[in-house]
Amino acid sequence: MKRLTGAGPGRWLAVVVLIVVAGFPVYWMLNTALATRxxxxxxxxxxxxxxxxxxxxxxxxxxxxxxxxLTNSAIVASGTTFFSLALAVLAGYGLSRYRRFHGRGLVxxxxxxxxxxxxxxxxxxxxxLFVSLGLINGxxxxxxxxxxxxxxxxxxxxxxxxxxxxxxxxxxxxVDGAPRFVIFSQVTxxxxxxxxxxxxxxxxxxxxxxxLFASTFIRDSTKWPASKGLSSFIGEFITPLSTVFSAALVxxxxxxxxxxxxxxxxxxxxxxxxxxx
Amino acid sequence: MPAIxxxxxxxxxxxxxxxxxxxxxxxxxxxxxxxxPSGCGKSTMLRMIAGLIDITGGDLLFDGQRVNDLEPxxxxxxxxxxxxxxxxxxxxxxxxxxxxxMSRFRWWQHIPVVGMVERWRAMxxxxxxxxxxxxxxxxxxxxxLDRRPRTLSGGQRQRVAxxxxxxxxxxxxxxxxxxxxxxxxxxxxxxxxxxxxxxRVGASxxxxxxxxxxxxxxxxxxxxxxxxxxxxxxxxxxxYDEPANTFVARFIGSPAMNLLPVTVRDxxxxxxxxxxxxxxxxxxxxxxxxxxxxxxxxxxxxxxLPARVAVxxxxxxxxxxxxxxxxxxxxEELGAAAMRDLHYAKVPGDxxxxxxxxxxxxxxxxxxxxxxxxxxxxIGARKDGRVA
Numbered sequence: 001m002k003r004l005t006g007a008g009p010g011r012w013l014a015v016v017v018l019i020v021v022a023g024f025p026v027y028w029m030l031n032t033a034l035a036t037r038x039x040x041x042x043x044x045x046x047x048x049x050x051x052x053x054x055x056x057x058x059x060x061x062x063x064x065x066x067x068x069x070l071t072n073s074a075i076v077a078s079g080t081t082f083f084s085l086a087l088a089v090l091a092g093y094g095l096s097r098y099r100r101f102h103g104r105g106l107v108x109x110x111x112x113x114x115x116x117x118x119x120x121x122x123x124x125x126x127x128x129l130f131v132s133l134g135l136i137n138g139x140x141x142x143x144x145x146x147x148x149x150x151x152x153x154x155x156x157x158x159x160x161x162x163x164x165x166x167x168x169x170x171x172x173x174x175v176d177g178a179p180r181f182v183i184f185s186q187v188t189x190x191x192x193x194x195x196x197x198x199x200x201x202x203x204x205x206x207x208x209x210x211x212l213f214a215s216t217f218i219r220d221s222t223k224w225p226a227s228k229g230l231s232s233f234i235g236e237f238i239t240p241l242s243t244v245f246s247a248a249l250v251x252x253x254x255x256x257x258x259x260x261x262x263x264x265x266x267x268x269x270x271x272x273x274x275x276x277x
Numbered sequence: 278m279p280a281i282x283x284x285x286x287x288x289x290x291x292x293x294x295x296x297x298x299x300x301x302x303x304x305x306x307x308x309x310x311x312x313x314p315s316g317c318g319k320s321t322m323l324r325m326i327a328g329l330i331d332i333t334g335g336d337l338l339f340d341g342q343r344v345n346d347l348e349p350x351x352x353x354x355x356x357x358x359x360x361x362x363x364x365x366x367x368x369x370x371x372x373x374x375x376x377x378x379m380s381r382f383r384w385w386q387h388i389p390v391v392g393m394v395e396r397w398r399a400m401x402x403x404x405x406x407x408x409x410x411x412x413x414x415x416x417x418x419x420x421x422l423d424r425r426p427r428t429l430s431g432g433q434r435q436r437v438a439x440x441x442x443x444x445x446x447x448x449x450x451x452x453x454x455x456x457x458x459x460x461x462x463x464x465x466x467x468x469x470x471x472x473x474x475x476x477r478v479g480a481s482x483x484x485x486x487x488x489x490x491x492x493x494x495x496x497x498x499x500x501x502x503x504x505x506x507x508x509x510x511x512x513x514x515x516x517y518d519e520p521a522n523t524f525v526a527r528f529i530g531s532p533a534m535n536l537l538p539v540t541v542r543d544x545x546x547x548x549x550x551x552x553x554x555x556x557x558x559x560x561x562x563x564x565x566x567x568x569x570x571x572x573x574x575x576x577x578x579x580x581x582l583p584a585r586v587a588v589x590x591x592x593x594x595x596x597x598x599x600x601x602x603x604x605x606x607x608x609e610e611l612g613a614a615a616m617r618d619l620h621y622a623k624v625p626g627d628x629x630x631x632x633x634x635x636x637x638x639x640x641x642x643x644x645x646x647x648x649x650x651x652x653x654x655x656i657g658a659r660k661d662g663r664v665a
Contacts, residue, residue, distance in 0.1 A: 168362040173353065191365065
């Protein structure tokens with residue numbers, strides 16, 4: 001079969017279209033964030049005024065607690081990533097390697113089934129549950145709710161990766177005298193690190209983009225994550241577009257930094273992980 | 278170094294038997310080869326010895342001690358896998374060191390940072406570094422110690438796998454088709470190296486292969502399996518000279534032993550309905566006469582059974598001639614059908630024959646075997662005889 005490595009005009013066109021579709025909102029956000037209020041109404045330049053980039057940070061001087069909201073988002077995203085990965089690596093490994101426990105298929109399906117239900121469907125029972133557990137109006141409740149939805153995806157990604165690690169490598173470690181947890185932590189886990197990194201990106205963005213649960217469970221505006229905080233800019237009569245887009249730009253920076261930190265790991269792992277033992 | 282005893286060992290998955298019950302004893306320091314075609318259960322047997330899979334029934338004993346329920350680590354075995362099973366994310370040095378680090382492992386090393394520091398310290402321990410360097414020098418791996426397995430050739434990876442097995446001086450080495458991924462030249466070289474290694478370390482080796490050349494050249498004892506049933510156990514010469522049945526006769530030796538259908542009456546066996554040879558001790562009826570290819574002589578003219586040449590394989594020092602008894606023309610059939618009724622002679626130098634030539638065949642019956650034509654089992658003892 002011919003490998004799709006060529007760079008024909010059709011492929012180039014497809015790539016350009018994808019870049020435009022994905023990049024236009026980013027461009028629009030940047031351009032609007034760097035425009036003055038007058039320019040927004042009189043017609044702004046097509047080229048973003050990069051010389052005004054420092055003015056974006058003026059948004060921190062406004063009367064909204066943006067820094068607090070960003071910190072809340074970071075706590076929710078980090079917590080979701082931590083709990084999701086901690087559970088997902090164990091679940092993924094167990095589903096892949098322990099093939100003889102009863103209900104294995106059911107567990108796998110149940111994890112998958114969580115993705116079939118929209119979050120909005122579960123919000124009422126979750127609200128009732130969180131009220132009885134005292135988790136309403138707290139960031140930990142958001143972390144738990146997001147973990148419940150992000151963990152199954154991460155578990156399936158990691159399970160698929162563990163499936164790809166030759167079982168003989170683990171058998172070799174057993175013969176070498178390694179305890180079961182050492183085999184998991186020192187042999188298998190490093191080999192699936194690229195998939196763990198990919199799962200980390202997905203779970204982090206699940207937490208970072210958290211909006212629905214925050215709107216429902218958090219009453220205190222100082223405990224909002226940034227996504228919910230940004231939406232509060234939208235007023236009934238007026239929306240300060242430049243400020244909203246400046247805040248949005250600031251909001252995207254930590255997510256981009258996180259992605260850049262782990263993406264190298266994902267790309268390098270695609271080759272090293274595939275090498276047969 | 279322990280002797281290995283199999284007492285009524287068997288293995289099954291559910292109701293499906295994989296290894297049928299068998300018993301045998303292997304003295305210590307033997308080079309035992311588990312031989313058989315793909316899927317016969319030899320790797321399963323090796324994994325049972327290693328403790329990687331459960332034994333369904335019977336007892337496995339090392340030096341008289343039952344080891345069925347012991348973990349691989351407690352059995353003090355080393356395992357070399359067909360795919361090498363090196364740790365791809367560790368350097369060659371770390372791969373070789375891993376069994377040594379695990380022998381020092383204590384529960385508190387599960388604590389992440391503590392475990393990491395302890396591993397770092399252990400890798401700088403002179404006892405470990407010296408041992409790694411010794412083994413690396415023995416296996417000619419010193420220049421590659423800081424490289425990762427993916428940067429090594431197949432032969433070098435194989436040596437790393439052997440080094441990892443050697444480093445903690447186990448009592449039994451288990452090798453699962455370790456040469457099957459190598460090219461022919463490297464395989465011959467590694468065959469010699471592993472045999473030398475066996476002599477040097479003085480431990481018991483159990484070696485799985487489907488290659489009867491490896492079994493004959495390396496083993497001091499062979500267990501031959503087919504469909505989970507042990508067909509024969511013995512020294513390579515015993516298995517070659519006195520095959521227990523037609524499966525063993527055909528599996529061992531290249532080319533396979535010739536099995537000629539004969540009709541026996543009153544101690545005389547008629548080959549191809551004509552020439553008779555003495556068949557003392559063989560009951561009347563149909564039987565199979567087994568003659569090795571090197572005991573068959575073919576010539577273009579002279580006395581002997583008439584035959585037609587079907588295959589000529591020139592190997593330089595010798596020639597393998599495939600023929601069919603009788604003077605019927607060769608068929609145009611391909612595949613398995615082309616091999617039917619084909620017998621072989623191995624003659625020194627050039628036989629001076631070509632495909633489709635008529636020839637005469639002489640059988641040297643010294644060392645010939647007789648087999649029951651129904652069960653395939655060998656009849657009686659080896660017969661000495663004269664040239665037919």
